[in-house]
Amino acid sequence: MPPFTTSRRRLLRWVGAAGAAGLAGCAGGSGDGSELVATLGADVSTYDPTQANDTTSRKAFGLVYEPLVSVDFEGTVRPTLATAVDQRDDRTWRISLREGVTFHDGSDLTAADVVATFERYEGTPRESDVYLWYDDATIRDDYTLDVTLSEPYAPFQLSLGGVPIVPEAAATDALDLSNGPVGTGPYAFDTHEPDRLYRLVRNDDHWYGGEGEADDGDGVPDTPPIETLTFRIIVEQSSQVAALRAGDIDLANNPPADAVADLRADDAITVSERLAGGFEMLVFPLATSPFSNRDVREGIARLVPRQEIIDSVYGGIGQPAYAPISPLLSDYTSESFLQEMGEEYMRYDPEQARELLERGFSALDISPPYETTIVTNETGDRVRWAQLVRDELNRTDYFDVSLEQFEWNTYVGRVLAGDSHRSDAMMALGWSGGWDPDTYLRSVFHGEQSTPSCCNAAHYANDEVDRLLDEALTVYDTAERRELYEQAQRRIVSDAPVAFVRFGTRIEAFRSDTVEGFRTYPLDSGEFTAIYAPWANTYTSLGGG
């Protein structure tokens, strides 16, 4: 899996950069022999969770491996390979495993596999997925273990959801995961032809016993209704949309915004959308005048035409952002809080912006117009919103802004450079978070995360914010955490190291006559969760057509 991303200390994962994916299929009812031909927007580069730094790979093995717990479509933690995760004290959690679960290689799942899974992260590119919180584990019996954390860690259960369990043999090199993923999931690996296809077949020995009811009242089947999943690798988004419309594939992940209206108009296609984790923002280089001045920053933030951006760039899809935590996390933010932040510090208001800029420029004794740049990568939507912001700024007498685009890797190198805060350019960025509030804040706003450590490109540093974020990470009580995160957000938004622009939306488009029951998962790499997720009473089948 994982069905959510833990972007803490992780890369900047610019919204839309991950490539798209989709599902497709030929018809054949939900009976035997059914094949769903899916798509991935890039090739799968590894089958090993400890090596996978790209969303495509994580997407591709999401149905093969399973974590101890999963996070459902609303962000609720659900038992998966664990039947219970109980807290013993601040740092110790007892995990009870489901009995009778077998890996695709026939071996039984036991506590030893879980411990080996945790420990094989050491010294790997994804070390921080586990070693942010993992200290030690004690096996109590074949199906019970105690995990000791290095310190109290609030997102522990969500983090468990991001650790796909692999057989112990993979840790001892008796099993080489580079030949193919081996998990306990509802689908087992079949073939991979690089840049051509990646195929999974139904695991008829999946542990699920058919208990529970699906949302539509039908019982959840014991095994997935779809027998074979073939992911076709289609890099070019336009080709992906064309393939969907031609019926060569039946579902496309994240079609480009400018194709959505056409897809909506097509009777054969259903477009499903829901709020995603993540936001777009304009980052200010805090060490450079005039961006060092708070009034100037707020002035610019108030010139970001958010609604116009959503309407004209994103075809009406998305929501204006005034604070970092996505409304997706309803336990930690609310519409009224966002509106309040907008009103006080960020909402589009050219008149107020002029006053703020006037005050800021006078305080700095800078005579306008100030020549500067907005840098972006070549993601079309991002370039277009940056153009709209540039135009707004140039309409005032205070700025003479130009736009500069960079190839993706050059761009990442530039915005994550250690001196990003000394640049004289604003940076148009996207950030994707997960189900925990910390994922929206720490990497971008914690003082210790300043580039090149991680992704705080503005080099925003506020001791109070750092303290709040650190404390919130150790508090298990949701209400208490929410209070801490509200305080942190309030400080950040009022300091305005960045101007928040838009909360993203995840979109899937699928052929109405074949795909049934598909639900849109809001986070990166969890797109295929809906194919079979008995823990969330969700499965997709193929209809007539």
Added chain:
Amino acid sequence: MSLRRYVLRRTLLTLPILFGVSVLTFSLVKLLPGTPVDYVLQFQEATPELRASLRAQYHLDEPLWRQYLLWLNDVLHLDFGDRVVSDRSVRAAIAERLPETLVLGGVAFLIALLVGVPAGVLAAVRRGTLVDEGSRVVALAGIATPNFWLGLLLILLFGVHLNLVSVIPPIAPLFAPESLAFLVLPAITLGTASAALFTRLTRSAVTEQLRQEYVRTARAKGLDERTVVVKHVLRNSLISVVTVAAVQVAFLLDGAVVIERVFSWPGLGRLLVRAILQRDFPVVQAVVLLVATAVVLANLLADVLYAWLDPRIAY
């Protein structure tokens, strides 16, 4: 100098060129921002030990000249190392993709020749007529049309609106009839510019030949026009076409990078683009070196063919 000596000398001359190509390939890749370590770590914080061990794994801790020599030594043994993004060898990845690109390029080349040369001859024979003017307009449009755009246009027309062909390649072996049938659109897209070039080139070569004395002689001898054009004029005209055709190999490989993406064709171009984005340097170096070598060899072949076809050429 005999032809044999010329070929030998010309072949020896390619060695320093290939050496230069290897130095350039190696250096240009080094100029790309980032290192494989950045990709592996995705710019995350990492312990200095982990970073150092990864750097050592890719020989990044060695001086540049030594990195080059280590690389060159491996390359001369046809060992391109392992990929950064997986444990698989670069050679295996290339071996897997090369046939796909060669078949796509081959079909495109064939289409370009089969369309371009006859069209050029026709235009020359009927020069000044509507056929000539028409072929000029079509050829210019063919040269000017970005193949990316043409590809998408063909997909929309034949794949979506007319629903005659699949938008994505069939799941079948490379030489299965359905795979070859699928190749028609990408090959047309890829071959269009070359076809247009061959048309213009053939037209001017044939026009030139038609003015020669020997044509007048042949006609005077009573040979029919068809024999004059096909047996005499075309053979002489093809000298320049052949040389340009060899160089077109480079353009076809180049264009494949874009076309393979549009048509989801799993060839070398796709491998290269993804490798660049992933900082999979061993792959980038191997593919660029391979393509550059192919171009150098194509040029060599063109020169040799030229010399062989036209004994008047001094060497």
